[in-house]
Amino acid sequence: MRQVMLSETNSGVQRENNSVTATGQRRSGTSVRLENLSKKFGTTTAVRQANLEIDHGEFMTLLGPSGCGKTTILSMILGILEPSEGHIYFNNQMIDALPMNKRDVGMVFQNYALFPHMTVAKNVGFGLEMRKVPKKEREKRVQEALEMVQLSDFADRFPKELSGGQQQRVALARALVIRPKVLLLDEPLSNLDAKLRKEMRIQLKKLHSELKITTIYVTHDQEEALSLSTKIAVMSNGVIQQIGTPQQIFLRPKNYFVANFIGYANFIEGTLVDEKGGRFLFRSESGKELLVQKDEHHRIGQKVMLTIKPENLRIVDQDAGESSVNVCPGRILVSDYVGSTTEYQIKAEGGDIFKVSVLGLKSYTPGHDVCLYFDPDALIIIDKELKS
Numbered sequence: 372m373r374q375v376m377l378s379e380t381n382s383g384v385q386r387e388n389n390s391v392t393a394t395g396q397r398r399s400g401t402s403v404r405l406e407n408l409s410k411k412f413g414t415t416t417a418v419r420q421a422n423l424e425i426d427h428g429e430f431m432t433l434l435g436p437s438g439c440g441k442t443t444i445l446s447m448i449l450g451i452l453e454p455s456e457g458h459i460y461f462n463n464q465m466i467d468a469l470p471m472n473k474r475d476v477g478m479v480f481q482n483y484a485l486f487p488h489m490t491v492a493k494n495v496g497f498g499l500e501m502r503k504v505p506k507k508e509r510e511k512r513v514q515e516a517l518e519m520v521q522l523s524d525f526a527d528r529f530p531k532e533l534s535g536g537q538q539q540r541v542a543l544a545r546a547l548v549i550r551p552k553v554l555l556l557d558e559p560l561s562n563l564d565a566k567l568r569k570e571m572r573i574q575l576k577k578l579h580s581e582l583k584i585t586t587i588y589v590t591h592d593q594e595e596a597l598s599l600s601t602k603i604a605v606m607s608n609g610v611i612q613q614i615g616t617p618q619q620i621f622l623r624p625k626n627y628f629v630a631n632f633i634g635y636a637n638f639i640e641g642t643l644v645d646e647k648g649g650r651f652l653f654r655s656e657s658g659k660e661l662l663v664q665k666d667e668h669h670r671i672g673q674k675v676m677l678t679i680k681p682e683n684l685r686i687v688d689q690d691a692g693e694s695s696v697n698v699c700p701g702r703i704l705v706s707d708y709v710g711s712t713t714e715y716q717i718k719a720e721g722g723d724i725f726k727v728s729v730l731g732l733k734s735y736t737p738g739h740d741v742c743l744y745f746d747p748d749a750l751i752i753i754d755k756e757l758k759s
């Protein structure tokens with residue numbers, strides 16, 4: 372996270388697909404493309420060969436743990452950091468040489484960085500004042516921006532007279548008032564409490580569907596990413612591991628890192644040994660055989676991992692399932708009632724421990740013998756190796 376002043380307007384880059392909303396805000400249609408973008412700080416490679424296409428009006432989230440290079444990517448798009456390699460394009464025009472004040476990019480930071488001695492209206496209008504926008508036009512645009520974030524009645528207050536959520540909305544208005552072609556949001560909700568985060572999330576979503584500004588959002592919170600984004604790029608160690616819609620990422624993680632990061636808790640290593648009834652036959656390292664749905668990315672003979680979510684792994688009675696396909700005997704180790712669900716840890720035959728989440732009160736206590744049912748359609752084949 373860094374703290375920088377907002378960017379300027381009047382880009383030298385050609386504008387495309389821009390129309391004006393009822394409130395005068397430009398519906399911005401700028402595509403952003405990163406091509407083999409890398410950034411090195413001495414011996415640290417913060418971003419490695421990032422390739423990313425962000426369509427007009429898309430809400431793209433960079434999702435990953437602390438230090439994986441998310442802010443570094445935003446900083447290169449904003450223009451405060453120069454890439455070590457690669458290029459950035461807005462509407463298919465390379466902007467590498469375009470200075471920050473010509474990129475027409477708005478940015479909101481985690482710590483909002485409002486000027487404490489200025490009123491809300493002054494804070495929002497500051498960027499326009501710097502750009503010498505005439506007073507009348509400035510006042511009109513400040514009013515519009517405050518309307519967008521529902522803070523019209525707060526124009527004369529000072530930041531210290533606002534709640535955290537309201538301050539963050541001022542920061543958003545300050546970014547929107549310049550009518551940016553691209554909006555960069557760096558963990559903008561992380562300083563807010565859980566309730567406010569949710570409220571702001573809904574507001575951000577509404578605002579994006581109204582304004583359709585191409586938005587790049589940075590977070591390490593998977594729920595936020597899944598709820599807000601039209602696309603997600605999951606990152607680890609400076610490398611983009613997977614790009615897809617929230618559904619694709621959530622239902623079809625590609626590798627161990629992505630699956631683990633978004634909450635798949637059970638992993639089994641083994642090999643795809645055969646094909647049976649239109650499914651792959653998988654043999655785990657402990658010898659357990661499981662049928663799993665086929666996908667076009669894997670082939671027989673390949674060493675892979677299977678993963679399944681705790682809520683998709685089922686507990687069945689021992690008698691019911693002993694001889695059935697994809698059923699494995701096990702013993703309850705831990706049962707933990709946590710509100711609407713009970714979380715079990717079950718030691719399966721062969722020694723692997725699985726997590727199972729079941730709706731409702733607990734039915735089994737530790738020591739109870741059960742069987743686990745691995746639904747072939749809920750088992751997902753992932754790669755063991757990360758992209759590096």
Ligand SMILES: Nc1ncnc2c1ncn2[C@@H]1O[C@H](COP(=O)(O)OP(=O)(O)OP(=O)(O)O)[C@@H](O)[C@H]1O
Binds near residue numbers: 372
């Ligand atoms: N100016 C700098 N000089 C040296 N190393 C840096 C600099 N800025 C970032 N880094 C390093 O680059 C890597 C990526 O940092 P970056 O801030 O992009 O991560 P991030 O994913 O945004 O993390 P966070 O979620 O904690 O903000 C980290 O290892 C960080 O220490």
